[in-house]
Structures are given as structure tokens and as C-alpha cells.
Amino acid sequence: MTIIAILLAFALRHFVPELGRFSQDRWLRRWVDAANDMLSSLPGWSGATGFLLIIALPLVLLLLVNQVLISLLGSVGAFVLAIAVLIACFGPRDLDTEVAAIVEEEDPEQRQEAVEELAGGPVPDDVEAGRAAAVESVFQAALRRWFGVILWFAILGIAGAFVYRFVDWLVETDCPLADEQRDLFRRMRQVMDWPAAQLMTLSLAIATDFDSVFQAWKSFHDEQGHGLFEGDNGFLLAAARSVVFSGHAARDGYADQLDGPMRGVQQAMDLTWRMLGVWVTVLAILLLVGVIV
Secondary structure, three states: OHHHHHHHHHHHHHHOHHHHHHHOOHHHHHHHHHHHHHHOOOOOOOOHHHHHHHHHHHHHHHHHHHHHHHHHHOHHHHHHHHHHHHHHHOOOOOHHHHHHHHHHOOOHHHHHHHHHHHHOOOOOOOHHHHHHHHHHHHHHHHHHHHHHHHHHHHHHOHHHHHHHHHHHHHHHOOOOOOHHHHHHHHHHHHHHHHHHHHHHHHHHHHHOOHHHHHHHHHHHHHHHOOOOOOOOOHHHHHHHHHHHHOOOOOOOOOHHHOOHHHHHHHHHHHHHHHHHHHHHHHHHHHHHOOOOO
């Protein structure tokens, strides 16, 4: 059921973009506002207490809905809810559709704005730096919109996918959180990102050139001067840049016809699809051997 739910949710988000309206975070602000109004008097609300309850109460509600659907419809109810949760958790916009729209945009100003929106900030004017920034933006989006959700759904089911997206939304939006709460959510996202980013790096190595990816991964940790489990997920971005600039993404024919950031965006998207193919293959094998259901 796991892999079928993922593939169906993927297909629905891609071919029915209107479903993106169910992946909005407007309800999140209303929930945090309500929680602050009702529960702020609890001891430690601005810290660990608030951090736990802000996550736990919506999660409990989701699990209760899951149990009700199982009681009414059996496994079909759980399957339908899993697809709905994945559709909501894959983000408000389909990544592949967004990248295609950027690449096909003919107006330079609108295209630049679209790239900067994807990147979450200005893109350098230097050709190589702009291309690197474009590659990083696609990989970051792929981690947060696709691979992180898929990994935690495969491990913990709808609870894992929901918590991952919930925490990411809380970090990225301007919800009225206390500084300590926001810091805890930021740390939790980093913890949840880490295994997904490591597996993305491994799948990138399998799908392209293992030696280039490994050298970039190792160099990043050597230069940062910290251990394997410390720091951010920059090793994934370093590996992505290495693959693109070493020419191991050059066989993506359409991307070779583009220039500057557009080339980086398309190459990164092509690599993302290759990594996704590796993930789906591994999930299929795990399904066959009975590790997942």
C-alpha cells in the first residue's frame, strides 16, 4: 500500500494541479493562534511544552480520523486517507510543473522572478554562481517537497509525512511562535531532513557517478570540520553541484540547449527524477521482501 499510495498521490498532484489548494498552510496560523490563546498559561508554553502540544494535538486528531475511517471502511479508508495526506504534504505546487514553467517562460523578468521564488532569494548574476544557486534551489525543494515526505511516510505512515510537513511549515511561515519554540522546530526539521538528505546523496551517486558524489560528500565534511551527524545538509548540495559541473548531468539532452540558471534548473530536475527512480525501485524491493506493506 505504501508505494501505491505514493505513486497515486504523485500522479494526482502532477496531473490535477488544482489539488494544490488542499496543500495550503493558512489553517496553520489559525491553529497556532488558537493554541496560544487557549494554552499559553501552561508552564513552559514558550518552550518544550508548546513545541510538543502544537505538534501533538493535530497529530492525535489525524490519527483519530484514521481510526474512524478504518472502522467504517477498513483498509480502504486508511488507504484513501494516506493518499489525501500525501497530496497535502507534497507541497502547494508540483515541483516538476513549476520547473517546467520556469524553463519555458519567455519573458526574462518573469523567468528571473520565478527562479528567485524557487530559490527563496536573489540569484547571483555570475553565470556559474547563478547556475549553482539554481541547482541548489531545486535540490532543496526536492528534499522538502518530495523526498523528506516520502521517507517519513515509508517509516511512520501518515504520522511521519504529516509531522515532517507540519514542522517544515512552522519553520518557513511567520506563525506566532516563541523564539524557543521556533528554534526547537528548526532543530527538529534538521533532524528529519538529515536521513532523507543522506539517502538522496546515495541515490544521486547510484544514478550518476559514485566517485564524484562521494568525493564531494567527503570534502564537504572535511572542510566543515564536523562529524557525520553534525552540521546542516550542505553535503547534498555539494554533491549536486559536483555532478552538474563535472559533466555527469550533461546527457540530459534538453538541458544542454539552455544557458545560465535555466540550464542548472533543468539539469537539477533531471537528476531529481533519476533519484526518484532509485527510491521507487528500492521501495518496490522492500515491498517484495516484506519490509514495508
